[in-house]
Amino acid sequence: MPIYIAIFCVLPLLAGLIPEYLVCRFTRRKWWKVLPPLAVAAITALVTAGRLSVWESDVSPVTQLLFVPGVPAAFALLGTLLGWRLWKRLWGPRVVKDRRGG
Template structure:
């Protein structure tokens, strides 16, 4: 069970978090289109892996479980990691709105 959670879900999530945070942090003032690089690479890698694993459909094992475990779970973990990396970057480096408690509401 730990191998499935650690290898197929948590490790890609950690790698996705690191990749997205690094991409957002390193491109803060420069080219903002580079921030799209980690999600685009994830989509391309998932599509290539699914196309490569499509050959499993001729194998006697269950092809659906093969496609879910190999490109499915790591892609889900990496996508969650990308989201968490973006939220971490936004939380640490985004602008803060400070409300004055003495100001009366209108």
């Protein structure tokens, strides 16, 4: 069971988090920040198109399409969101409150 969690959850999460953080950290253009989520969507579409042959087999196609491209894609997109939030938290401007009595 832990190997399934690693393959279907942790690896896609890291595969989304690391590129998103690096793109946000080292690029200056805003449109570059859209590339990791678009890459995740494109890879998910390619895997789904490749797995459409499952519809013709005896195995339940809904579960096959849900678990193979669905769960890893959701975790990869969550990873891109977490990568963006990590970058924002570490490198974004901070509001400092003045402790003087005003």
